[in-house]
Amino acid sequence: MSQNEVVEPVIGLIGGSGLYDIDGLEEKEWRTVETPWGLPSDQLLFGRLEGVRCVFLPRHGRGHPIPPSRLNYRANIAAMKMSGVTDIVSLSAVGSLKEELPPGHLVIVDQFIDRTIWREKSFFDTGCVAHISMADPLCARIGDVLEAQSNALGLDVTRGGTYLVMEGPQFSTRAESNLYRSWGCSVIGMTNMPEATLAREAEICYATVAMVTDYDCWHEDHDNVTVESVVKTMQGNSAKAKALVKAVIPALGQPRSLCSAGCDRALEYALITAPEARDPALISKLKVIAGRVL
Numbered sequence: 001m002s003q004n005e006v007v008e009p010v011i012g013l014i015g016g017s018g019l020y021d022i023d024g025l026e027e028k029e030w031r032t033v034e035t036p037w038g039l040p041s042d043q044l045l046f047g048r049l050e051g052v053r054c055v056f057l058p059r060h061g062r063g064h065p066i067p068p069s070r071l072n073y074r075a076n077i078a079a080m081k082m083s084g085v086t087d088i089v090s091l092s093a094v095g096s097l098k099e100e101l102p103p104g105h106l107v108i109v110d111q112f113i114d115r116t117i118w119r120e121k122s123f124f125d126t127g128c129v130a131h132i133s134m135a136d137p138l139c140a141r142i143g144d145v146l147e148a149q150s151n152a153l154g155l156d157v158t159r160g161g162t163y164l165v166m167e168g169p170q171f172s173t174r175a176e177s178n179l180y181r182s183w184g185c186s187v188i189g190m191t192n193m194p195e196a197t198l199a200r201e202a203e204i205c206y207a208t209v210a211m212v213t214d215y216d217c218w219h220e221d222h223d224n225v226t227v228e229s230v231v232k233t234m235q236g237n238s239a240k241a242k243a244l245v246k247a248v249i250p251a252l253g254q255p256r257s258l259c260s261a262g263c264d265r266a267l268e269y270a271l272i273t274a275p276e277a278r279d280p281a282l283i284s285k286l287k288v289i290a291g292r293v294l
């Protein structure tokens with residue numbers, strides 16, 4: 001990879017609860033992509049928006065059959081990588097943990113606290129060990145574009161905030177919700193980890209637009225979160241999310257140099273297993289996501 005390299009971005013969109021399709025794509029085609037880690041949540045929707053190549057994946061599958069703990073996060077990210085995706089925008093429904101982030105508000109997340117316990121969190125394993133940096137887990141370059149486009153559209157948006165990732169599928173107890181508030185978290189959801197970690201391992205830039213749908217269960221003046229309230233708020237907000245996607249894709253899709261945040265070089269110094277100690281079967285799987293450094 002040279003500093004003068006020109007990247008022709010391919011934009012990946014991962015749609016969460018309430019976002020199972022993307023409007024306005026041209027040359028649309030749903031295609032099955034099989035990965036060394038199995039099948040992703042659904043077929044991927046390939047298309048172009050203002051000439052920019054995009055790939056959309058409904059995170060839970062069309063019709064929402066897959067719960068957060070059963071998502072094949074590795075297959076979802078590997079399918080994006082195998083489709084040439086360079087930049088992912090994750091669109092996620094979240095609960096608010098702060099008074100000043102009401103339903104309808106957008107948060108461009110910049111940190112995670114990962115409380116998930118049941119998920120496969122790495123492409124790497126015995127036979128090829130890698131330790132990437134997650135100090136800044138989201139791509140600030142994409143964050144800048146999301147912030148600028150949200151402001152241009154007049155959306156209520158906050159730049160920065162910590163997303164607490166819980167295992168689910170049950171919503172939090174009130175004690176948990178208050179604990180996460182005391183930690184200073186901004187929003188709560190169930191899906192963005194290990195999605196973000198795996199994108200970083202695959203050297204794909206990744207950023208999240210968290211769409212606030214409820215006040216979880218801590219707010220005395222608001223009802224406790226239910227699926228009904230999440231879906232209702234998302235229906236009211238899907239036009240905003242779609243307008244943002246339409247603005248962000250052409251802005252992100254222009255030819256550019258390497259990522260200024262360095263996400264596309266995340267594996268540069270991450271591998272520790274000596275070549276002679278590597279497992280050939282694992283290496284052959286890893287080629288699709290880490291071929292650049294293997």
Ligand SMILES: CSC[C@H]1O[C@H](OP(=O)(O)O)[C@H](O)[C@@H]1O
Pocket residue numbers: 015016017059060068091092093094189190191192227230231
């Ligand atoms: C339907 S409410 C809970 C559900 O919504 C969020 O999903 P996503 O991040 O895919 O929008 C949350 O994380 C839960 O999976």
Ligand SMILES: Nc1ncnc2[nH]cnc12
Pocket residue numbers: 093094095096171172188189190213214215216217225230
């Ligand atoms: N309150 C909440 N907790 C977890 N995930 C959510 N997704 C939307 N609202 C949520």
